[in-house]
Amino acid sequence: MSELAEQVTTRVSAEMRAALGREMKRAVSYPVSESDIRRWAIAVYYPAQPPRRFWDADVAAASRYGGIVAPEDFNPFAWMTAEPAGVSPMASAASDPDSLEASVGVAGPGLKNVLNGGLQIDYGVPIRPGDVITSVTSLAEYRERSGSLGLMLFTTSRTLWTNQHGETVKTGLGTVIRY
Amino acid sequence: MTSLAVSVGDEIPAFERLTGFAEWNRYAAVNEEFVPIHMDDEAGRAAGLTGAIGMGQLQVAYLHNLVRDWLDNRGRILAFSCRFNSPNLKDQVVSARGRVTAVTERADGVEAVLEIWTADAAGNRLAPGTCTVLIDD
Numbered sequence: 001m002s003e004l005a006e007q008v009t010t011r012v013s014a015e016m017r018a019a020l021g022r023e024m025k026r027a028v029s030y031p032v033s034e035s036d037i038r039r040w041a042i043a044v045y046y047p048a049q050p051p052r053r054f055w056d057a058d059v060a061a062a063s064r065y066g067g068i069v070a071p072e073d074f075n076p077f078a079w080m081t082a083e084p085a086g087v088s089p090m091a092s093a094a095s096d097p098d099s100l101e102a103s104v105g106v107a108g109p110g111l112k113n114v115l116n117g118g119l120q121i122d123y124g125v126p127i128r129p130g131d132v133i134t135s136v137t138s139l140a141e142y143r144e145r146s147g148s149l150g151l152m153l154f155t156t157s158r159t160l161w162t163n164q165h166g167e168t169v170k171t172g173l174g175t176v177i178r179y
Numbered sequence: 180m181t182s183l184a185v186s187v188g189d190e191i192p193a194f195e196r197l198t199g200f201a202e203w204n205r206y207a208a209v210n211e212e213f214v215p216i217h218m219d220d221e222a223g224r225a226a227g228l229t230g231a232i233g234m235g236q237l238q239v240a241y242l243h244n245l246v247r248d249w250l251d252n253r254g255r256i257l258a259f260s261c262r263f264n265s266p267n268l269k270d271q272v273v274s275a276r277g278r279v280t281a282v283t284e285r286a287d288g289v290e291a292v293l294e295i296w297t298a299d300a301a302g303n304r305l306a307p308g309t310c311t312v313l314i315d316d
Contacts, residue, residue: 118262
């Protein structure tokens with residue numbers, strides 16, 4: 001078994017390589033609520049009380065944004081999206097290492113484990129209560145490297161978030177590592 | 180003219196948290212991130228780890244908290260990047276830290292580049308990265 005593993009030189013099939021650039025996912029959020037922002041702030045500052053600008057309208061009104069805005073790392077797509085409607089089947093499949101390729105209609109590499117490899121983000125306008133965010137993600141790059149856990153596959157996706165005014169909220173590159 | 184003086188070499192006050200299921204479960208609840216290796220020691224061991232590990236995105240959140248709290252409403256984050264070198268293990272004290280590595284005057288304020296990272300109690304870096312901010316108030 002270990003001899004076979006050592007002979008593997010790539011996990012990227014021709015079909016996977018041909019899918020580079022393809023749109024993986026497009027989602028539209030429900031309007032972001034102040035409650036969504038409060039809960040996010042509570043979770044990321046726990047056990048301390050989150051800064052008042054995330055939950056006190058008077059304090060937020062005196063801030064540079066003139067009102068409550070979400071933390072930059074806030075995710076408006078958790079639990080359910082307006083489009084596609086309903087609970088995402090991807091949510092229950094999030095731990096499936098081949099879910100990336102499934103989203104572009106090709107077979108995945110069949111690796112067992114997934115780790116978050118990192119991310120790179122450029123920020124635009126902040127997210128405010130009432131905003132509806134659209135996210136478009138495409139498959140950007142495959143890279144491979146040998147590591148202590150064997151041949152590791154690095155997959156990068158590119159994401160653009162815009163609000164209901166067409167303004168860019170953020171652009172990002174995310175990498176997952178599979179082995 | 181900015182009210183937040185910033186110089187190369189400035190250290191950013193650390194943001195620290197003792198991390199474990201109490202923190203990870205709350206983050207899973209808001210980010211819908213119910214992945215077995217973040218919830219179950221056995222799943223973590225099956226993945227070759229010592230047990231369950233924290234979410235990479237929670238490290239990202241801590242690093243944003245670090246920079247945002249330091250800015251204190253006098254600027255904004257323009258860009259952020261980090262990679263995940265080592266997992267966040269259960270009951271680890273995670274410290275998000277940073278220092279200023281470059282400062283550039285702009286017409287609309289001061290742009291600063293920060294080296295940022297999270298580390299365990301021994302100083303081993305879990306999630307190193309960079310952050311660019313604009314200080315304009």
